[in-house]
Amino acid sequence: MIEAALAAFFMVLEPTHLMFLCLGVFVGLAVGFLPGLGGIVGMALLLPVAFQLDPQTGIAMLIGVAAVITTSDTFPSVLMGIPGSAGSQATIIDGYAMAQKGQAARALSAAFIASMFGGVIGALALTLSLPIARPLVLSFATPELLMMSILGLCMIGVLSGDAPLKGLLVAGLGLLVGTIGAAEVAPAYRYDMGYDYLFDGLPLVVVSLGLFALPEFVDLLARGGAIAKRGAALGGGWLEGARDIVRHWWLVLRHSLMGVGVGMVPGLGSAIVDWMNYGYLVQTAKHRGELGRGDVRGVIAPESANNAKEGGALIPTLLFGVPGSAGMALLLSAFVVFGIQPGPRMLDTNLSLVFVIIWSLALANILGTIACLVFIRPIARLTTIPFSTMFPVIFLLVTVGAFQATRHVGDLIVLAAFGLLGWLMKRHGFPRAPLLIGFILSPLVERNLWITTQRYGLEWLERPGVITIGLLTVILVVVGSRRRKPIVRHEEFPETTETTEAPAEAGKERSHG
Amino acid sequence: MADTRDATIFPAFAGVPWGVRIFDLAVGGVIGLAIVGALDLPWAAKLFPISVGVATLFLWVLHVVTTWRGARASEAAFDATSESAEGWPAVRMWGWMLGYLVLLPILGFLPASVLFVAGFLKLEGRTSWLTVAVVGILALGLTGGLGLALNVHWPQGLLGDVVPWATTF
Numbered sequence: 263m264i265e266a267a268l269a270a271f272f273m274v275l276e277p278t279h280l281m282f283l284c285l286g287v288f289v290g291l292a293v294g295f296l297p298g299l300g301g302i303v304g305m306a307l308l309l310p311v312a313f314q315l316d317p318q319t320g321i322a323m324l325i326g327v328a329a330v331i332t333t334s335d336t337f338p339s340v341l342m343g344i345p346g347s348a349g350s351q352a353t354i355i356d357g358y359a360m361a362q363k364g365q366a367a368r369a370l371s372a373a374f375i376a377s378m379f380g381g382v383i384g385a386l387a388l389t390l391s392l393p394i395a396r397p398l399v400l401s402f403a404t405p406e407l408l409m410m411s412i413l414g415l416c417m418i419g420v421l422s423g424d425a426p427l428k429g430l431l432v433a434g435l436g437l438l439v440g441t442i443g444a445a446e447v448a449p450a451y452r453y454d455m456g457y458d459y460l461f462d463g464l465p466l467v468v469v470s471l472g473l474f475a476l477p478e479f480v481d482l483l484a485r486g487g488a489i490a491k492r493g494a495a496l497g498g499g500w501l502e503g504a505r506d507i508v509r510h511w512w513l514v515l516r517h518s519l520m521g522v523g524v525g526m527v528p529g530l531g532s533a534i535v536d537w538m539n540y541g542y543l544v545q546t547a548k549h550r551g552e553l554g555r556g557d558v559r560g561v562i563a564p565e566s567a568n569n570a571k572e573g574g575a576l577i578p579t580l581l582f583g584v585p586g587s588a589g590m591a592l593l594l595s596a597f598v599v600f601g602i603q604p605g606p607r608m609l610d611t612n613l614s615l616v617f618v619i620i621w622s623l624a625l626a627n628i629l630g631t632i633a634c635l636v637f638i639r640p641i642a643r644l645t646t647i648p649f650s651t652m653f654p655v656i657f658l659l660v661t662v663g664a665f666q667a668t669r670h671v672g673d674l675i676v677l678a679a680f681g682l683l684g685w686l687m688k689r690h691g692f693p694r695a696p697l698l699i700g701f702i703l704s705p706l707v708e709r710n711l712w713i714t715t716q717r718y719g720l721e722w723l724e725r726p727g728v729i730t731i732g733l734l735t736v737i738l739v740v741v742g743s744r745r746r747k748p749i750v751r752h753e754e755f756p757e758t759t760e761t762t763e764a765p766a767e768a769g770k771e772r773s774h775g
Numbered sequence: 776m777a778d779t780r781d782a783t784i785f786p787a788f789a790g791v792p793w794g795v796r797i798f799d800l801a802v803g804g805v806i807g808l809a810i811v812g813a814l815d816l817p818w819a820a821k822l823f824p825i826s827v828g829v830a831t832l833f834l835w836v837l838h839v840v841t842t843w844r845g846a847r848a849s850e851a852a853f854d855a856t857s858e859s860a861e862g863w864p865a866v867r868m869w870g871w872m873l874g875y876l877v878l879l880p881i882l883g884f885l886p887a888s889v890l891f892v893a894g895f896l897k898l899e900g901r902t903s904w905l906t907v908a909v910v911g912i913l914a915l916g917l918t919g920g921l922g923l924a925l926n927v928h929w930p931q932g933l934l935g936d937v938v939p940w941a942t943t944f
Contacts, residue, residue, distance in 0.1 A: 311924070427838050434831030435802070438809045441824040448819035453812055476872060483899070484864035650900040654892040654910060657872065658918040661879070666927045674876045681872070685865075690798050708823040 263393065263613065270617030273318060274625060282319045283622055285311075286326025287629045293327070294334030295641060296649070296656075301331045301589040302698070303478070306470040307659060309596060310666045317600040318615060322622035324596055328589050329623050330630030332568040333377040337634075337641060340369045340561075350568065352540035356553065356560025363556050370638065371503030372558050373565040374631045376514050379507070380566035381627025383518035384525070384573020385620050391577050392609065392616065399581045399606040405722035407583065407605060408710040409731040411703055414584035415696075416739050417527065426739075429696050432687070436700020437707065439464065446705050447712040457672070464676055465667035466595050469701060472680025473687075473694050474588075475660050480685055482649045500635075506558045513543070513559060514566045521567030525574025525587075535571045536564035569627060576623070580608055580616055583706065588695035591702045799839055806832045871895055884922075884929040888915060 273279060286308060293304035304327040312320035335350040340357035353373065360369040402410070415433050442453045443463030454460040507514060517539045524535045543563040544553055551557050578584045583605035585591035597604045602612055609616065634641065664677040687694050714722045722728060810828035813821040871891070878887040892914050896907045922929070 311921075314924070427834060427841065431802075431831060431834040431838050434827055434834055435806070437827045438806070438824060438831060441809075441813075441827070445816070445820035446823075448817050450817050450820035452816060452820060452824060453809070479872065480865055480868040483868045648900065651896065651902060651906065651910060653900075654895050655914040655917060657875070658888060658892070658914045659921065661876070662918050662921050662927060665929070666922075669928055671880050671930050674879060678873055678876050682869070685869075686798055690795055711823065712819070 266613040267389075267617045267620075270614050271621050273614070273618055274322065274621040279319050279322060282315060282323040283326045283626060284629065286323035287330050287626050287633065290327040290330035290626070291334040291630060291633060291641070294331040295337040296652070301328050302470055302474045302592060302695075304328075304331060305589055305592045306467055306475065307663050309467045309470075309592065310663050312596060313599055317597075317602060318618045320600065321593070321596060321615065322618055324593055325619055325622040326626040326629075328572055328593070329381055329569070329626035330633075332565075332572075333374060333381075333627070333630040333634055334641070336370060336373040336377070336561075336565060340366055340373065341642060350536065350564070352536035352564040353561055355540065356555075356557050359554075359556035360558065360561070365499055365502075365556065367638075368499030368503040368506070369558065369561050371500045371635065372506045373503075373561050374634045375504055375507045376562045376565040377569040378627050378631035379514050380518040380521055380569035381572065381630075382624050383515070383566075384522055384570035385624035385627070386573070387519070387522040387570070388573040388576050388580075388623070389617075389620050391581075395577070395581050396609050399609060402582070402606050402727065403725075404710050405714045405718060405725055406727040406731060408707065408714050409728050409735070410578075410582045410584050411707045411710065413731055413735040413738070414578070414582075415700060415703060415707075416735050425691060425693070428692050432692050432694070433696035433700040436697040436702075437704045438700075439469075439697070440701040440704020441708070446708045459668070459670050459672035462668070464701075465664075465673060466592070466702065467667045468664045468673050468676045469680050470588075470592060470698055471660050471664050472677045473684035473698060476677070476681030477685035477688050477694075479653060479657065481688075483653060503558070506562065510559060510562050513562050517543070517563045517566040518570040521570030522574035524567070525571030526577050535567050539563045539567040573623060576619065580604055580619070581606065585699055585702070588698050591699045595702045796843070799835075799842070803832070803835050803839065806835055867899075871899070880930040881933050885915075888918065 274283070289304050289308055290301075293301070293307075305324050308323060308327055312323055314320075315323070332350065336353055336357065339350040339353040340361050343354050343358040343361075357369045357373065360366065415437075416430065440463070443451065443461055445452055451461055520539055520542065521535055524538060540560060540563055543559060544550070547553060547559065551559075553560050575585075575587050575590045579590040579594055583594065583603070585594045594604055602608070602615065661674070661677070665673050667673050684694050687697070718725075806828055810825055810832065813824040813828065815821075816824075871894075875887060875891040878890065881887070882890070889911065892911045893907050896902045896910055897904075900906075902910075921927075
């Protein structure tokens with residue numbers, strides 16, 4: 263294992279590899295500071311480029327995107343009181359309040375450094391999980407993997423937003439959309455309506471861009487140019503932010519580990535990781551001090567956690583082939599395109615790739631933090647450019663990304679159709695992430711179901727692993743369905759009147775997955 | 776988080792809006808079509824879509840019953856009233872995006888993109904011609920570069936038959 267880790271380390275440091283990792287980090291930073299655009303959009307944008315590369319480089323680039331979005335999304339949260347992505351909503355409460363007091367620089371530097379440590383701790387947790395999980399994971403056969411997929415789908419359905427029933431319904435729809443095209447286990451085409459375009463099923467990149475990017479564009483544009491007028495001055499206090507991290511090292515460690523834990527549970531992910539950590543901080547803080555009115559601890563806790571969760575989310579993705587979030591589902595599908603089967607066998611056949619991912623995750627977090635600290639002023643200025651000015655550039659890139667999927671006009675039609683569907687789902691309170699995850703898992707579930715029933719008949723239901731995971735699924739679904747209470751109540755922070763947008767935005771971002 | 780919902784949603788749900796009903800019915804229709812469309816397939820090919828379809832239909836019925844009765848009313852309209860853009864601005868933005876996606880195969884990449892970028896920045900962004908030029912060059916340069924790198928061949932549109940360069944870089 264150590265040899266594989268060392269080999270992967272030197273592979274990550276190769277110039278080509280490093281260059282594409284930096285490209286991923288750059289795109290991740292750019293997407294992070296654009297309010298409303300999350301990791302899925304960033305990864306979907308780079309998927310076409312990734313598929314042109316070798317698996318190690320392509321996947322490292324995608325990891326680069328996912329790793330740093332939660333670093334740069336702090337800019338709009340602190341400077342404008344608008345969440346840059348789903349993971350930075352709680353940062354607004356204290357971060358924006360600090361900016362109002364002229365301490366934006368201190369809040370940002372504390373957030374960046376906390377993010378870096380969070381990301382590195384996440385990568386470390388992933389590394390440590392390998393020897394522990396290896397024997398367990400390798401004992402899994404197809405029936406257990408099938409049950410894990412079902413558990414993942416149920417959790418994602420139940421935990422996406424406040425509507426568990428809708429989450430499960432949408433996950434079912436995603437499974438159905440995934441059945442379009444050639445059948446997995448029989449020589450037949452399903453729902454092709456006579457169009458050759460549909461023989462291979464719907465392209466993942468187009469579906470994900472349509473579902474997630476287009477609805478955000480419409481809402482951001484229709485909301486107008488308010489973003490540009492609300493930038494706060496950076497002020498000084500960079501070193502103070504670094505000192506805050508040293509002073510509150512325990513918070514960084516504790517919330518990073520909590521972030522890893524949250525990331526590991528499929529479906530929990532980015533939507534609540536920051537609120538959960540912020541809520542825990544508020545409940546456990548001995549001295550509430552300025553919490554809620556501009557306390558640096560309120561920035562450190564969620565920022566450590568939201569970067570660490572990526573390491574956590576990679577654990578079920580890599581080891582069981584069950585994505586921890588919609589972004590991880592995209593990564594999972596990238597594996598499949600590269601011909602790599604995620605799951606237990608990865609630890610045997612692709613251990614070096616696993617370590618490439620771990621090193622890339624750690625390195626991307628460090629690079630992202632350095633970039634944010636070095637280029638803080640120009641990046642802060644970029645956040646004040648109206649979205650309407652940037653939109654044509656981004657939309658053209660999205661169109662290229664979508665059209666290259668099969669180079670067929672059908673790509674453009676599917677992009678528009680799923681864009682409208684995503685927007686309608688958002689309007690009607692349907693979470694979109696379960697649809698994407700169901701879509702991606704559909705062939706996997708069908709194949710595993712077929713192999714399981716053909717090989718084991720009904721006896722697979724009596725396997726101890728299957729029964730255990732089945733019981734765990736039922737328990738988690740029941741507990742998850744009852745989880746209705748908000749983690750942080752807005753009344754706790756009556757003083758932060760400037761941040762009243764946060765809860766409303768939280769709802770919006772929730773469906774990002 | 777939940778307070779916005781409490782404050783804004785419940786009053787809106789005295790009755791289920793028609794938009795919600797139509798969307799719900801459309802979702803049900805799609806599930807129904809998926810089940811019916813799989814019936815004629817060979818056994819191995821139809822087993823999975825029909826099983827998933829029936830389970831999803833069951834969830835849909837549960838959803839409709841609870842939502843339309845009002846039990847889950849707050850969730851059904853959560854996104855609808857709190858943040859999603861609606862009305863004329865949203866229609867206009869969809870118009871720009873769909874318009875570009877329609878024009879692309881008809882006019883070819885270059886003319887459609889120039890029209891889209893210049894039109895959007897002038898009419899929606901109300902920017903200066905200088906900004907239009909800078910953003911236009913950036914947009915076309917980045918997209919063209921990416922297109923070249925990925926070896927993308929744009930659809931040969933109506934104009935493309937007459938002026939081949941319009942569809943390619």
